[in-house]
Amino acid sequence: MSSDLERRAKRVLSPLPGRYTWLPLDRGEGSWLITKDGRRVLDLTCGIAVTNVGHAHPKVVRAVSEQAAKLMHISTGVATYESNIALAEALGTVTPRGLDTVFFGNSGAEAVEAAIKLSRQYTKRQAIIAFRGSFHGRTAGALTVTTSKSSYRLGYGAMLPEVYIAPYPYAVTCPIKPAHDMKTCAEHCLAELEMMFEHEVPPEHVAAILIEPVLGEGGYVAPPSSFLVALRDIATRIGALLVMDEVQTGFGRTGAWFATQKHGVDPDILVIAKALGGGMPLGAIVTSRAMQDKWISGTHGSTFGGNPVSCAAGLATFEIIRDEGLVARAERLGELMVTELAPLRSDPRVREIRRFGAMVAIEFDAKATAKAAIAGALEHDVLLITCGAHDQAVRFIPALNIAEDDLRKGVRALVEAHRSAAVATPA
Numbered sequence: 001m002s003s004d005l006e007r008r009a010k011r012v013l014s015p016l017p018g019r020y021t022w023l024p025l026d027r028g029e030g031s032w033l034i035t036k037d038g039r040r041v042l043d044l045t046c047g048i049a050v051t052n053v054g055h056a057h058p059k060v061v062r063a064v065s066e067q068a069a070k071l072m073h074i075s076t077g078v079a080t081y082e083s084n085i086a087l088a089e090a091l092g093t094v095t096p097r098g099l100d101t102v103f104f105g106n107s108g109a110e111a112v113e114a115a116i117k118l119s120r121q122y123t124k125r126q127a128i129i130a131f132r133g134s135f136h137g138r139t140a141g142a143l144t145v146t147t148s149k150s151s152y153r154l155g156y157g158a159m160l161p162e163v164y165i166a167p168y169p170y171a172v173t174c175p176i177k178p179a180h181d182m183k184t185c186a187e188h189c190l191a192e193l194e195m196m197f198e199h200e201v202p203p204e205h206v207a208a209i210l211i212e213p214v215l216g217e218g219g220y221v222a223p224p225s226s227f228l229v230a231l232r233d234i235a236t237r238i239g240a241l242l243v244m245d246e247v248q249t250g251f252g253r254t255g256a257w258f259a260t261q262k263h264g265v266d267p268d269i270l271v272i273a274k275a276l277g278g279g280m281p282l283g284a285i286v287t288s289r290a291m292q293d294k295w296i297s298g299t300h301g302s303t304f305g306g307n308p309v310s311c312a313a314g315l316a317t318f319e320i321i322r323d324e325g326l327v328a329r330a331e332r333l334g335e336l337m338v339t340e341l342a343p344l345r346s347d348p349r350v351r352e353i354r355r356f357g358a359m360v361a362i363e364f365d366a367k368a369t370a371k372a373a374i375a376g377a378l379e380h381d382v383l384l385i386t387c388g389a390h391d392q393a394v395r396f397i398p399a400l401n402i403a404e405d406d407l408r409k410g411v412r413a414l415v416e417a418h419r420s421a422a423v424a425t426p427a
């Protein structure tokens with residue numbers, strides 16, 4: 001039965017966004033969502049990798065309300081205030097080597113736009129190399145480098161010029177036979193990239209190589225570190241920038257502050273958003289001071305970017321992640337999830353179980369299988385979402401401070417839901 005909220009939403013809100021559920025929410029508390037009629041649902045989505053410290057963490061709520069009472073908005077170009085500076089200072093203590101200067105925007109897509117613009121202006125080159133299966137956002141520039149699903153481009157016509165798409169290692173879906181492992185897949189991808197320099201884009205045209213250190217929307221796929229190390233070397237060799245999109249992987253999610261650190265690679269531009277604002281809209285790029293000193297003043301900007309309240313929420317979230325040891329905890333949570341999923345390893349409908357820190361996915365044979373599993377889990381009050389080009393994978397994105405018992409129950413709900421659905425529709 002549809003709720004009052006659903007009926008009203010259908011009258012006045014655009015039907016455009018894809019929707020997983022119509023759960024009529026009243027509030028969130030830690031890892032739990034509470035509906036208008038009092039149903040408690042375990043949130044294993046974190047609002048798509050945003051609420052890494054859970055919903056309504058008292059320290060974040062306090063920081064937001066105190067900042068809102070003091071100064072809600074002024075715009076960075078108009079005056080100077082504490083919270084964006086304090087957040088940038090804090091970020092500088094954990095960002096990859098040499099990255100200490102922050103430009104704030106409002107979202108992931110906006111941060112990607114900033115990275116593309118800065119790369120082009122700084123290098124005086126045009127070409128951007130991105131990777132098949134990546135998601136970088138929905139604005140026109142970010143969409144041009146997004147290839148996680150071709151449907152995102154439907155009907156939108158010409159995109160940015162000078163964008164080249166290289167393959168991303170993803171062995172389990174690779175159509176090239178014989179079946180091969182990720183290391184071999186990564187070697188093929190690197191060979192393809194070198195071929196692109198011979199046939200499609202002269203290396204001296206390349207402004208940036210832009211990559212997610214773990215595919216997010218594209219399926220929670222981690223390449224071997226050797227792949228990213230090689231990209232670092234290639235970028236340096238051809239005089240291009242290496243841009244790491246950590247919008248989904250950042251802030252402890254992978255068992256490091258940033259996944260690129262776990263891979264042992266230092267990018268030139270770090271792109272962040274989602275958990276950065278702890279639930280408030282916030283995005284940023286972080287680079288060396290030298291690079292941003294060369295970004296011609298006034299050639300990019302934003303009214304709301306680095307908003308005082310968003311930055312206060314971001315700083316409180318940062319401090320919770322740091323002070324409560326949540327980066328290290330991500331590994332434990334990841335191990336717990338994979339242990340609980342283990343009984344499905346031999347299931348004929350399961351193609352792969354993947355983990356990089358607390359980024360865990362189970363890839364099924366088809367979208368219908370993944371959707372049936374998350375629908376079954378929701379019947380048991382566990383909220384999960386999918387990823388992958390065909391929504392064939394279920395991803396687990398728990399808050400990094402979730403109670404282990406809750407997480408265990410949540411994963412078990414998915415396992416049981418899949419088993420029941422499989423009995424109902426044998427393979």
Ligand SMILES: Cc1ncc(COP(=O)(O)O)c(C=O)c1O
Nearest residue numbers: 107108109135136137216247248
């Ligand atoms: C890796 C990555 N980059 C960029 C974006 C775009 O972020 P936003 O939705 O905040 O524009 C996303 C969103 O899912 C993402 O996962």
